[in-house]
Amino acid sequence: MATGRTHRPATRSRGIPEATVARLPLYLRALTALSERSVPTVSSEELAAAAGVNSAKLRKDFSYLGSYGTRGVGYDVEYLVYQISRELGLTQDWPVVIVGIGNLGAALAGYGGFASRGFRVAALIDADPAMTGKPVAGIPVQHSDDLEKIIAEDGVSIGVIATPAGVAQAVCDRLVAAGVTSILNFAPTVLSVPDGVDVRKVDLSIELQILAFHEQRKAGEEPGDEQPAPPQAAAPVAPPVATRTTAEGGRKGPDGDVPAVMPA
Amino acid sequence: MATGRTHRPATRSRGIPEATVARLPLYLRALTALSERSVPTVSSEELAAAAGVNSAKLRKDFSYLGSYGTRGVGYDVEYLVYQISRELGLTQDWPVVIVGIGNLGAALAGYGGFASRGFRVAALIDADPAMTGKPVAGIPVQHSDDLEKIIAEDGVSIGVIATPAGVAQAVCDRLVAAGVTSILNFAPTVLSVPDGVDVRKVDLSIELQILAFHEQRKAGEEPGDEQPAPPQAAAPVAPPVATRTTAEGGRKGPDGDVPAVMPA
DNA sequence: TGCTGTGAAAACTTTCACAGCC
DNA sequence: GGCTGTGAAAGTTTTCACAGCA
Known part of the structure; x- marks a missing residue:
């Protein structure tokens, strides 16, 4: 999208994907470390490695912010630190x-x-x-x-x-x-x-449970136990769980998280 | 982000989507709470509300595990607790x-x-x-x-x-x-x-930075509709049950509302 | 009747691959 | 030559909407 006419990264073309926003802090941390070591510029490849993502993703992410790099050279560390900080709203306290x-x-x-x-x-x-x-x-x-x-x-x-x-x-x-x-x-x-x-x-505990899931997969390559417990007799529908059926939230990128209504 | 290099095209793997795995602990917690209250069955709508997701997503998630519900009735709480625990590998220590x-x-x-x-x-x-x-x-x-x-x-x-x-x-x-x-x-x-x-x-700090990003957006928009800074000091501790709906990121409305990003 | 289970569509995210500038 | 920026393809996740069963 955003067909032609992209000449002004100005400060107006908002619409940064949530997944990208979630990675900006990662880039910022890596950049801050480079900045402290007085590294002047960095390539997408190097920065991506430092942040733990791949370079194509990083370049795509940055493209949502604007064109802050220099072809053939890379990104100016200080400048990028500033741009990302500003984008995240960290220039204020x-x-x-x-x-x-x-x-x-x-x-x-x-x-x-x-x-x-x-x-x-x-x-x-x-x-x-x-x-x-x-x-x-x-x-x-x-x-x-x-x-x-x-x-x-x-x-x-x-x-x-x-x-x-x-x-x-x-x-x-x-x-x-x-x-x-x-x-x-x-x-x-x-x-x-x-x-x-x-x-x-x-x-x-959620993070640990997700780890356990993968850990289990690793250990038990052989589906030793598959047969679960026996079904249950249908029970009469019970005490209504005080539902406030209306809402349902949803959003979030990487790892789920979403608020919602609680039964009282 | 999980780094599970879990590609298993091999032997009949159930290939549960990562996004689903990340929500299983949420469902498990909600189910455990229901179990403690001796609730025998729960509908996708009720459980979804308790877990903070929407019901279509929950049903889709469960469909990857198998068909553990009963049409017209809902899910047996105990049975589902067991199935999810097993899936997550929590039946072992x-x-x-x-x-x-x-x-x-x-x-x-x-x-x-x-x-x-x-x-x-x-x-x-x-x-x-x-x-x-x-x-x-x-x-x-x-x-x-x-x-x-x-x-x-x-x-x-x-x-x-x-x-x-x-x-x-x-x-x-x-x-x-x-x-x-x-x-x-x-x-x-x-x-x-x-x-x-x-x-x-x-x-x-990453989570906080993501919050700051959205917080900044909130402060910057305001075409005229939004609860202005509630300067009401000393607010009654009374639970504002009335207006409460599902939480959500600054954007996104009730139902099929246009999600996307608010034009900042 | 009420609610699950699920194809199919829509939305979002990642990856590819290469044009274009330094 | 080296590296960014980005359309387009591929993959993943969410949502819709309804058939079908208890």
Whole structure:
């Protein structure tokens, strides 16, 4: 598509595929490493190797951003770092709140990749009064009673949920009500949010299960056990699962993740 | 992204699409919850809502596993739990080693989702002698000198890397040399492994960057319709049940709405 | 009647391969 | 010669829509 007339990568031809967006951070990381080593230019082949993708894909991805390379030479590292950062919105500073300061929350708070990439931990929040005031990664934990105030004052629009699954939806509701419009959820539960709010999910056990699937394939090349358990007697349809049949979300590229409605 | 070089044109393989495999854990979790509530059967619509996907996709996914439902009725919860578990290889016990017991490693060690789903933390390993012997989540940390021995003795084939990026590749190499064939990498670096070894990556900063991308888009559009910054401080904690629908990326509407990317 | 299972269409993503510029 | 940028082909995933069975 985008037939002819592509003379202005300007800042207007949006329409970057989701799969490409998901890889931009990868390229950015590889480029940052090159930049630190003062490498001036890099070819699609080299950069692709550093990012762990193939070069054709990388070139195609970059073509959605514009023509930032030089034929016969490659890409200017600094320039590309800037362009991708801008595309990702990392030239501005994003205040982030982390809710739930257990081991995971603490790990996130101390994660270097945060600060170094346009994100700033605006606050650590926990419901346990015993945690209040305690510094974690150099930042004092605040009590969840103040959540709304903190979000409003700092203009936070991104929230990270690292609480137990049981309270994740409640925390999510409060975050959203307070104005957060992007949520990164580490709790193993499906969050339901209003339209316009973005949720991304990271689930450790899901990743492991996917690995187990492949691992099983490797080990059992021979379909030793195939016969599953016996069927079941049809049971009478049971207690309606309080469905809110309406929605169904869907999007996402690489690995699935999609929010939805939960039965109450 | 899974790196499974799983091409098997050979003997009657069931060839389940990767996208489907990635969703099976989601279904399994939703089904487990239903099972705990003793719900006997569930329809594709209900289960899809609970898992956060749409029902057509769910039915298609299940069709790759076989015909486990009953027309006019739905799916038997217990039976499906068993089938999916078997498909994912969770009917067997997978010993896992976690290398790098910082906050993240500790969080993983204590993560309930592990134990409850066919995984067993066989060992926690750290290079710091001061950590050796110290119990984390009830399991004593072992020194990395013993890594090979531990892997061999327990027949570990899945390893989790939660070390700093700088040593991740070295740890990976040792794991692979010792016999591990599946790796879950939390270090923000690209690991290179020999053919036949699977690597999955979880990177917090990448997820955040993707959120920032969409967040930036939201802020930049606004033809006039969108909930303006809800400056309503102190919002009632009352669950906004009413307007809640399925979450979604900033774009995409209810049903067959035109997806695509919003003209920024 | 209600809901699964599934071909077929549509949408999206990756890969190929080569024209075009340095 | 070397390498980018990109149409077009190939492959994958999602969605539609309905036949068919309990």
